[in-house]
Amino acid sequence: MSELSDLSRRNDVHVMKPEGTEALIRALIEDGYEVIGPKVIAQAMLYEPYEAGETPPAGWTDEQDGGRYRLIARDDGKLFDYVVGPQGFKRYLFPPREKLWSAKRTADGFAVGRDGAPAKAYAFFGARACEVAAIGIQDRVFDNGEFSDPTYNARRAKAFIVSVDCSRSASTCFCASMGTGPAPEAGYDIRLSEIFEDGHHMLLVRSGSEAGAAILEKLDLKKAKKADLEKADANSRRAAEMQTRVMPDDAREVLARNMKHSHWVEVGKRCLGCGSCTMVCPTCFCAAMEDVTGLDPDSAERWRQWDTCFSVNHSFIHGGAIRQEAWSRYRQWITHKLSFWHEQFGQSGCVGCGRCITWCPVAIDIVEETRTIRDSEKTEALHG
């Protein structure tokens, strides 16, 4: 993403009609982007490729709670009144399965080849604030100054982000307490805020980069009024106030000093070790390498695929797996996310999107488990 050349243009806030999304998506496609945006599939809101002419689905909201997700149709025409669905944009920047290289036996050894296809330029349409923050977190993981992942970074360098502010939260959202939402402060190329009030339905439009400003040039926009901005701010405030789950701000310290808490074993009794939480988490980055040989003995391939710290093999080292019990794998996951991520990457590994709560088949709750440990810390110290 490029630096801003024209700050005044960035500071200009515009409005467009909700139908303006069609022109925006078309402009992105014309600029060579593969646009990925919300679509209703299998009763969930997924992020899928858009064709020119497509627009985001109108009139949907959702209900989410531990282990439960329901997408609900409404006839109000609102564009963004649902929140995050099961999958983030992670699967585009960091695909679930990717071939890294292949090798062929030669007369005097073997030759390694990469699949030379150029990285796709994605435009992520409708990214929520937590999503934008999650992409920022993965950026540090895949390029930490010392190590840089070539395939992720090639795709990331080309990616364009159209963010959307949330004007309502699901019961599982806790971005406000993680400081990542409900509206993004940075990290977007274009930012949309939906206003739907007193018969007025419009989108507030801001650019956050030169690339964003260039796309906005092609759209039919009007200057926003001060009152529009105030309405958008009020929407974000309302979304934040709706949040019932609040991650304690000392989660990092609490978990780090309670590695022997008896509650771990309690969670272990419920946890299925299914790995769903890690798969839906937009920041989880673990992958396993798989070397594949076919029946043809002269060729081999190396594939990278999403892995989960909930699988026993994930901690397999010489002599066996070091995290044998389910509780120790759950503890690994949550302490990495909320505590040790700070030491590794200088920030929390959780953006508060709530996906791990919604998509856990038995409703294990990252906020609730942290609170339980925090609240019983004193009694535990007495008896433990």
Added chain:
Amino acid sequence: MADKPRLAVWKFSSCDGCQLSLLDCEDELLAVAGAVEIAYFLEASRTPPQGPYDISLVEGSITTPADSVRIAEIRRQSKAVISIGACATSGGFQALRNIGDYDEIVRNVYAHPEYIDALKTSTPISSRIHVDFELRGCPVNKHQLLEVVAASLAGRRPNVPNYSQCVECKRSGIVCVMVAHGTPCLGPVTQAGCGSLCTSCDRGCYGCFGPKEEANTKSLGKRISEDFGVGHRATADMFRTFNAGAEPFRREALRHDEH
């Protein structure tokens, strides 16, 4: 290569579905037919196997006294024994008889029970002999089968995961039927491998690939029977299908019987 590796396929009590998966691989296997010599023993024959074999693939469960004798002989003549399918790895559907009254079942099913010479239980191949690798599935997955054969020939560990079906669903972008539709699903305790056949059609997982590593059936069983309102009887039935004899599933079904 001077001597081609010899691969034998053996059949015990089963429906032949796994061998169909094998036949489905003929194209791929033919590609290396130059490298492997394949011998099929589809029917139980009384002639002792003419080994030795590099790899023996064994389908089916042990259900008769004669099976016990034959499988021991196969082991003696094979470098590697790989059991394939739910019957061979957990006793199969027919392991349902392990929980019933065997004599009564025989009396009810056969006009002349006196001709039946069977064991009271149906058990996996590993209940009689050491097995080098167990390939799960009802039936086995064609790609996994080829992977196991290729890995065995190359002398490496097969890439066959022991983690949950949920991992596969999520990688393939399938919307979770349990969370989004309220459909009961055995995927969280079932080993991946089928290629998400049911969940990709909005059905819950039936558990064809048997219990995953460290399967927490108690937690899932409680969720399905109580929170999803399926009830104990139907939950027990869910665990009692192709892999009814696999220990975690067997135990979980019994737990629900007690209610």
